[in-house]
Amino acid sequence: MTIGFASRAVAAGCALCAAGLLAAGPAAATARPGAGTDLRPPDGRATAAAAPAALLYRSGTQVRPRAGAPDVPDLSARSWLVADARTGAVLAGHDAHRKLPPASTLKALFALTLLPILPGGLRHTVSAKELEGIGAGSSLVGVAEDRAYRVSDLWNGVFLSSGNDAVHVLSALNGGQRATVTRMQAKARALGARDTRVKSPDGYDAPGQVSSAFDLAVFGRAGLRNPDFARYCARAEARFPGRDGGSYGILNTNRLLTGADGVRPYRGLVGIKNGYTTHAGHTLIAAARRNGRTLVVSVMNPRSGHRHAVYEEARSLLDWGFEAAGRVDPVGSLDAGRATEGATEAAAAAGPQARPVGAAAAGDAGGTPGRPVAWTVAGAALLGAAAVALVLRLLFGPAPRD
Known part of the structure; x- marks a missing residue:
């Protein structure tokens, strides 16, 4: 017992x-x-997290089509990406992490960095020193020394005219170009954009300054979540203060938004930012909304030789993305680096x-x-x-x- x-x-x-x-x-x-x-939601579709993060680091076009999915367009751009702006799911990409000069698309990161800290209603009188060092051949909105501008006017100059003069003045309000570059780099890291190296706040060509189609799409998506950014980037035209106390009209250089120069405007486009330099070629971040879905695309350096290739290739990606949504599995996520x-x-x-x-x-x-x-x-x-x-x-x- x-x-x-x-x-x-x-x-x-x-x-x-x-x-x-x-x-x-x-x-x-x-x-x-x-x-x-x-990792699949109740309807059985794979989420962005189900795709290996390394997939987008592979060379060539990455896509995971299901039966009946449309073919990915054959583009000339050296790098591109299309993603769902709400979920961050990347639907397809081509050399998405290839490091290339971004040109003025880097102004999207500039805006994300400084919009929250520079009140739009603030008035500032521009000094000659603030306009020094603007690169030769830069796009300008027409900022004049000894003229007072509201910060919101300067942002119109950045988004619509891609004005490097407006960028220089806003950088001065932030403590100078060096402080702005440092802050932009930190913002890129916080967003998980690890391919980006910032050397000039306006995107003007500088040794070692690079970004990627992945990072540009990250900036575009983040911009759509900022009400001020979204409002400025969707604006087709505005008035800008003139030297004589009057004002003049400025038109957004994003032709996919305005339809200028014979480019057919894209239905549902909500803007973002285009760019061009001799070294970078044409670059573009574009977003469009249809039937409750918003897509963001990035296109870097098309080589077809057509003067409007960056817009037409972005158009092809948007068309494909809206048709392919729900018919492809994600190849990655715009949140991957940040997570x-x-x-x-x-x-x-x-x-x-x-x-x-x-x-x-x-x-x-x-x-x-x-x-x-x-x-x-x-x-x-x-x-x-x-x-x-x-x-x-x-x-x-x-x-x-x-």
Whole structure:
């Protein structure tokens, strides 16, 4: 009877041990993010997270068509991408992370960086020094020294006329070009745009200044989420203050928006930004909305020789994207860079007591400070062993001393 009772006690202790191990189970499970997780939404379609992040780093065109999906257009651009602006799912891309000069599409990052910190109603009188160093052949809106402008006027000059003179003045209000470049670079990193290297705030050609179709699409998508950015980039025309106290009209240089120079305007276009330099060729970030869906495309350096190729190739991508939506699986996500880097930075900033569960689990699995899975399991096992020893001590008394 005593033996039987002891066996039951040991069994009870072992049950406690097992319970301790089971209690550790959630920690062990979260150490492998995504393990056993169905990444498909209820309708069975794959999400952007289901696509390997490395897919967009491969050369050539990347697309995952289903049966009945339309063929991807054959384009001459050195790099391009089309994505869903709401979800960030990349529908297709070609050399999407290829680092190329961005030209004035970099002004999208400039606007994302400074719009939140420069009030539109602020008035500023421009000095001659603020207009120094503008690159030869730059596009200008006509900013004049000793003339007072509202910041909102200068933003019209940036978005519509791609005015490098307006960029220089706004940079001066931010503390100068060097401070602005540093802030733009930090903003690019915060958005997960890791291909971008900022050397000039206006996008004028500078050694080492590059971006990618992926990063430009990231900037365009982020811009649509900023009400001021979205309003400026969709504006086809505006009035700009003249030197004599009057004003004159300016037209958006994005021909896909305005239909200028014989380019047919795109139905549903919500704008964003175009660019051109001798080194970069033509570049464009464009977004359009149809039937409740918004797409963002980026096109870098078409080589067909047609003067409006960047607009026509963007048109082809938008047409394809609206037709292909729901018929292709994502090849990546515009959130990929931010998700990887952002979780690490947020965890470091918050400290060990405030890390998100997912970030803590991923960090623990990699050996960073926290509660490693191996120690959790070992602790549970010791707890169970202690329970067994306690039960045996209660049954048989203290162990004899030597």
